[in-house]
Amino acid sequence: MNKITFLNPEFFWLFILIPIVIGWQIWKRNQQSATLKISSLQGFSHSKSFLAKLRPLLYVFRILALSSMIIALARPRTVDISSQTKTTKGIDIVMAIDVSGSMLAKDLYPNRMEALKNVAKDFVGERPNDRIGLVLYASEAYTKTPVTSDKAVVLDALNSIKYDFNLQDGTGIGMGLSTAINRLKDSKAKSKVIILMTDGVNNAGFIEPETASDIAKEYGIKVYTIGIGTNGNAEFPYAVTPDHKFLFKMMKVEIDVELLKRIAAKTGGRYFRATSNSKLESIYAAINKLETTEIEELKFYDYDEKFRPLVLFAGIVLLLELGLRNTIFKSFI
Secondary structure (H helix, E strand, C coil), rough: CCEEEEECCHHHHHHHHHHHHHHHHCCCCHHCCCCCCCCCCCCCCCCCHHHHHCHHHHHHEEEHHHHHHHHHHCCCEEEEEEEEEEEECEEEEEEEEEHHHHHCCCCCCHHHHHHHHHHHHHHCCCCCCCEEEEEEEEEEEEEEEEEEHHHHHHHHHHHHCCCCCCCCCCCHHHHHHHHHHHHHCCCCCEEEEEEEEEEECCCCCCHHHHHHHHHHHHEEEEEEEECCCCCEEEEEEEEECCCCEEEEEECCCCHHHHHHHHHHHHCCCCCCEEEEEHHHHHHHHHHHHCCEEEEEEEEEEEEEECHHHHHHHHHHHHHHHHHHHCCCCCCCC
């Protein structure tokens, strides 16, 4: 019954009539039978016949019919709701990720690169209605995944990110930003966003970060910049053994904060600093809230009217009462 709703519940006020009808029947009961006044009842049997005892059943039929009609007037019905959502104004997002050797520093657990991958995967999972692409850069940059709505492809690409010994080490922020811009410049999305992540200073590439940010502004691309690394010193890889194992030592953390702030300010984005795993998570959560997608939800209602069986029941009961009143109980009423 909890799935049944009533279109016109105001008709339930008619149930106030039920006690009135019952009271009227009780008050008029003695006037509905023929009476004979005699001086004494001696010699008459006081036991009522079986049919006489069943006579009040006719009133019960009438009350049941009236109650069914009231409920029918209230229009009971069940509803099956199905919904369909569609993105009305989506967002295209490119994550430009620094994969230079310094991203293996251990100031985030287990290192900066792995911490970033874990948080980025959660971010992708929370953007089901947007298209996302990946750009990786060190001294050079390349597209890991073009902008796509296939989140499985993006997640697989994130899982496969690792330090590339074939990629020349260095931090080409301008290269990473310009490559990300190329993936978005022709996008027709409502909003175009780049999340640029780095843990160093621009020291490689032939495109200046300032120039790339000017281009992003021209194309209406918003850039959120994230500086990854603690304040002070951290365990950095400083050498590689012949079997491709890294050697670490404590070194000063250097991030060009002012450059990242200028890029974000120029394009209408924001700069963030991730000094821990939890801080990195909160940054992605903040970006997730800042960049919302407009979703249109279409709901379809399939109503199943339930008043017809009640009307049928009321009709049958009234006919039954009328038939009994004019046949079996005719001599008693």
